[in-house]
Amino acid sequence: MQSKVADLIVILGTGGTIAGKAAQANDNVGYKAGEIGVEALIAGVPGLSTFRLEAQQVAQLDSKDMDFQTWRRLALAVEAQLTRDEVRGVLITHGTDTIEETAYFLHRVLAPRKPVVLTAAMRPATALQLDGPQNMLDAAHLVNDAAAAGVMVCVAGQVYAADQVQKAHSYRVDAFRGRDGTVLAQVEEGQVRWLSQALPGPLAIGTAALPTEGAAWPRIEIVLNHANADGRLVRLLVHEGVEGLVVAGTGNGTLSAALEQALLDAQAAGVQVLRSTRCDGGPVAENGRGLPSAGALSPVKARVELLLRLLGTPPQS
Structure with missing residues (x-):
């Protein structure tokens, strides 16, 4: 009997601007991050209905307040999902402020062979012109791409390696760049166009190396x-x-x-x-x-x- 091809994408929510709310639709600054749950975010992106999805809320915070205990919970959640045969990969919604640190942490701890894609938004979910829904859809296409593997960040149609990505602008929608200009791929109308190949990741150190819940780091x-x-x-x-x-x-x-x-x-x-x-x-x-x-x-x-x-x-x- 032929085994079923893995096609399930698990979306893990951690909060961030992508899940933020402002009192006025024209306010892209005075919002509160991490207000909308991951299930509601998914429901707001019609294109995601073509994918087989599961969702889990790991955290609900502003990523400027990211902490080691949340990193630990997130790493454990990602690790658990990647062991499932039916899971193609994991998509993580995150805030932009510390996404590059979380991506590198997961890259070093897990070094996954399956794709783990982090995405974010520079505008809250109540903005007049949203970037979050398109970023989520692009990230889902990236997770689903046959050539995708390892930890990546996908924002504004650009795909960056975990060890290269950095936030380079305080406000623009295209706020990210790759260190030394490196870009792995671009997502264009649901198609992933690879520009370069990520270098092999380090050996996974595993979550067992992390301090236990509540222990000092x-x-x-x-x-x-x-x-x-x-x-x-x-x-x-x-x-x-x-x-x-x-x-x-x-x-x-x-x-x-x-x-x-x-x-x-x-x-x-x-x-x-x-x-x-x-x-x-x-x-x-x-x-x-x-x-x-x-x-x-x-x-x-x-x-x-x-x-x-x-x-x-x-x-x-």
């Missing part, structure tokens, strides 16, 4: 290099018991002499440090001065990477 902070950076903030954070530091350096991860020395002292005291860049693109090369590079990871993704390292997982190769 490592404390990691991001500091910035700038004119007259004196390293005082680093010393204060070390005094407060920080376990990891990501520094967003200038250019190729360059640092003022005082900030660099403070970070070297922190590292010598047992604090793990990664050196990234505040530039929008480009990797950080190793410079032999003792502070390891975060490679091509943005500061927020380097923070996720360092978080997972402190939980005892191997670094991304």
Whole structure:
């Protein structure tokens, strides 16, 4: 007997602007995120009726308030759905503010072979001109595409890899870009046109490596290099018991002499440090001065990477 082809798409809702409401339809700023449930979002996108769907509300929050416990619940929910033979893939509705961090977290923890696609909106569900419904429909077509695999973000018709996507504009509907301009695919009228292929993901570290519900996670902070950076903030954070530091350096991860020395002292005291860049693109090369590079990871993704390292997982190769 021939086995049935997986065709079920599971949509996991986490809130965000895509599920937001404003008092007036012309208000795209003064809204409250995470007000509409995922079932209602699905019902508002007629094109989704052509897909076989299931939905689950994992969280209902503004993604600026995303936290580690929600990440854990989301990872467990995604993992559970991907083990089902009938599930083609998972679509996650999310807020735009931290979608790039959640995507990278799921990429490192699960490294799924099936597609896991995150989508979002820059305008609330009550806006005059919506972007959320089209983004959800595009994301469903992407999940359903035979070539789709791994964690991706699909917004404004563009598809980005989890380790490359970043929010680059505060307000525009097309607010996202790929680091160094990388785009995996475009979704055009329900058709996915692949432009490049994502690099193989890391080995899955698995959800068992995550702290249990309610347990403490490592404390990691991001500091910035700038004119007259004196390293005082680093010393204060070390005094407060920080376990990891990501520094967003200038250019190729360059640092003022005082900030660099403070970070070297922190590292010598047992604090793990990664050196990234505040530039929008480009990797950080190793410079032999003792502070390891975060490679091509943005500061927020380097923070996720360092978080997972402190939980005892191997670094991304």
